[in-house]
Amino acid sequence: MVRDDLYITVPSSFRCPISLEVMKSPVSLCTGVTYDRGSIKRWLDAGNNTCPATMQQLSTKELVPNHTLHRLIKIWSESVLNRPENHPPSPQSLSRDQAEQIILQLEIDLKMIHNTPFPRFHTIGHNLSTLISFVNEACDNRKVVMEAGGRVLPLLVSLVGKKQSLSDLCLLEKIVLFCNVILKNRVKIDSEGRDNAMFSGTEMWKYDFKTIILTCLKQGRLELRIAVVEFLELMSTHLGSQMQQSNFIPEHDEMYFELLRLIVSSNWSTDALDASLNLLSRMVVFKKNISKMVRVGGVKALTKALxxxxxxxxxxxxxxxxxxxxxxxxxxxxxxxxxxxxVQAILKKVLKVSNAATELAVTLLWSLCCFSGENRVAAAVAESSGVAKILLLLQSNCSPCVRQMCGDLLKMFRCNSKSCCLSCYDTKTSHIMPF
Structure with a gap:
C-alpha cells in the first residue's frame, strides 16, 4: 500500500477516474478518456453505454491500450520504489547460528535435487550468495563454512554436472565460487576426516562435467571462466590420480584452445593468466597433451603473454x-x-625479471640450441644481443648449472658465428669483457 506522503504526489492523470487508484492497465474509450481496464470493464459489463466521466453515448465499446501512459506510470512507479526512504536497511552480518542454519538448509536442498522434479535452484543460488558474502567478511567466518564443507562439497560438485543447471550460468558461477572457497581452505571431504572419501566412489562421475565445463569457458563471463579453471586446478590438487582416472578435465583440443583463449582475451588479467597457466602446467605433465597444446596455438599464445x-x-x-x-x-x-x-621474448627475460626466470630462459635456449641442435635458434641469438647477455651472465653470481649451460651456448655461437671476436673467445677465460 502507498504511504500517505507518497500518495498525494501521484499525478492526477495516472489515476483511474472510476477507482481513483493508479492505473495498472490504462485503456482509452472512443471519447478519449482513459480508465483502468478492470474498472471500465465492470462499468460496461453492468450494461452501461456511456463514458463515466463525460456521460457521452459510446459509438463503440472498443478499448484501446494507452501504451504511452502505461510507460509513464511504470517509470514513475520505479522512481518511487528506488527512493532511499523506500529501501529496507542493509541486513546485518550473519551470526554463526544463522550461517549454520543456511548451510543446513543448503545441504537439505542439495540432497533432494535428484529426487524431486522441481529442484529449488533459486533458493540454492540465494543461499550460496549469502554464504560467499559471509565468508568474505572475515577470516573467522571461514571456519563455520569449513566445518560443514565436507558434507556440502560433494553435493555441489555433483550439481555442476547436472544437466538442468547447464542453462543457468549465474547459478553455476555461484556453485563453482563456493566450491573454490572450500577447496582453497583444504577442507576434509567428509566430516569423519577421511580425505577424498566422498569422491572415491563412482556416483559423482556419472554426470557430464565436460559439456558444462566447456559451455562455461565458451559462453560464461570472464569471472565464471576464471572460477571454472581454478575449480579444475583445485580439484586436481585434491583428487590426484583419481582426477586422471575420472577424466574430469576434458583433454581434447577444444579444452586447450579455451584455456589459451582465456590467456590472450582477458586483457592480461592476472587472475585469468594465473589460473590458466596453473591448469595447463598440470595437464601437460603427460607428453600426449603437450602436442595438443602446441597444435591449437600454445606457442603463439605463450609468446604473446611473454x-x-x-x-x-x-x-x-x-x-x-x-x-x-x-x-x-x-x-x-x-x-x-x-x-x-x-626467441626474442625469451632473450629479453635474461637478467631482466628474476633469477628463476633467467635460469628458465637459459635452460630453454640451451635445450633448443645444444641439446636439440637447433641452429636456427643459435643463429637468431648470435645475431641479437643474446651473446652479450650470456657473457654478462657468466660474470654474475649464477649457479654452476647455469654457468655450464652458458659455456655450452657460447661454444655453439662461436661455431655458428663468423665474428672474429667470438671465434677467438675461450670459455675458460677468467675475465670476460663483452664490449
Whole structure:
C-alpha cells in the first residue's frame, strides 16, 4: 500500500477516474478518456453505454491500450520504489547460528535435487550468495563454512554436472565460487576426516562435467571462466590420480584452445593468466597433451603473454616453464624455432625479471640450441644481443648449472658465428669483457 506522503504526489492523470487508484492497465474509450481496464470493464459489463466521466453515448465499446501512459506510470512507479526512504536497511552480518542454519538448509536442498522434479535452484543460488558474502567478511567466518564443507562439497560438485543447471550460468558461477572457497581452505571431504572419501566412489562421475565445463569457458563471463579453471586446478590438487582416472578435465583440443583463449582475451588479467597457466602446467605433465597444446596455438599464445611488458615475475616464470615443456616435443621445438618473436621474448627475460626466470630462459635456449641442435635458434641469438647477455651472465653470481649451460651456448655461437671476436673467445677465460 502507498504511504500517505507518497500518495498525494501521484499525478492526477495516472489515476483511474472510476477507482481513483493508479492505473495498472490504462485503456482509452472512443471519447478519449482513459480508465483502468478492470474498472471500465465492470462499468460496461453492468450494461452501461456511456463514458463515466463525460456521460457521452459510446459509438463503440472498443478499448484501446494507452501504451504511452502505461510507460509513464511504470517509470514513475520505479522512481518511487528506488527512493532511499523506500529501501529496507542493509541486513546485518550473519551470526554463526544463522550461517549454520543456511548451510543446513543448503545441504537439505542439495540432497533432494535428484529426487524431486522441481529442484529449488533459486533458493540454492540465494543461499550460496549469502554464504560467499559471509565468508568474505572475515577470516573467522571461514571456519563455520569449513566445518560443514565436507558434507556440502560433494553435493555441489555433483550439481555442476547436472544437466538442468547447464542453462543457468549465474547459478553455476555461484556453485563453482563456493566450491573454490572450500577447496582453497583444504577442507576434509567428509566430516569423519577421511580425505577424498566422498569422491572415491563412482556416483559423482556419472554426470557430464565436460559439456558444462566447456559451455562455461565458451559462453560464461570472464569471472565464471576464471572460477571454472581454478575449480579444475583445485580439484586436481585434491583428487590426484583419481582426477586422471575420472577424466574430469576434458583433454581434447577444444579444452586447450579455451584455456589459451582465456590467456590472450582477458586483457592480461592476472587472475585469468594465473589460473590458466596453473591448469595447463598440470595437464601437460603427460607428453600426449603437450602436442595438443602446441597444435591449437600454445606457442603463439605463450609468446604473446611473454611479450606483455607488465607481466609479473611469477607469471613470467610460469610462461617460460610451459615453453620449456613445449620444447620437449618435436612440434613444440618447430613452433618455437620458427617463431622469431618467441626467441626474442625469451632473450629479453635474461637478467631482466628474476633469477628463476633467467635460469628458465637459459635452460630453454640451451635445450633448443645444444641439446636439440637447433641452429636456427643459435643463429637468431648470435645475431641479437643474446651473446652479450650470456657473457654478462657468466660474470654474475649464477649457479654452476647455469654457468655450464652458458659455456655450452657460447661454444655453439662461436661455431655458428663468423665474428672474429667470438671465434677467438675461450670459455675458460677468467675475465670476460663483452664490449
Amino acid at each position: 611479450s606483455e611488458p607488465e607481466l609479473s615475475p611469477p607469471l613470467t616464470e610460469k610462461v617460460l616453464k610451459l615453453l620449456e615443456i613445449a620444447s620437449s616435443s618435436r612440434e613444440g621445438r618447430n613452433e618455437i624455432c620458427g617463431n622469431e618473436l618467441c
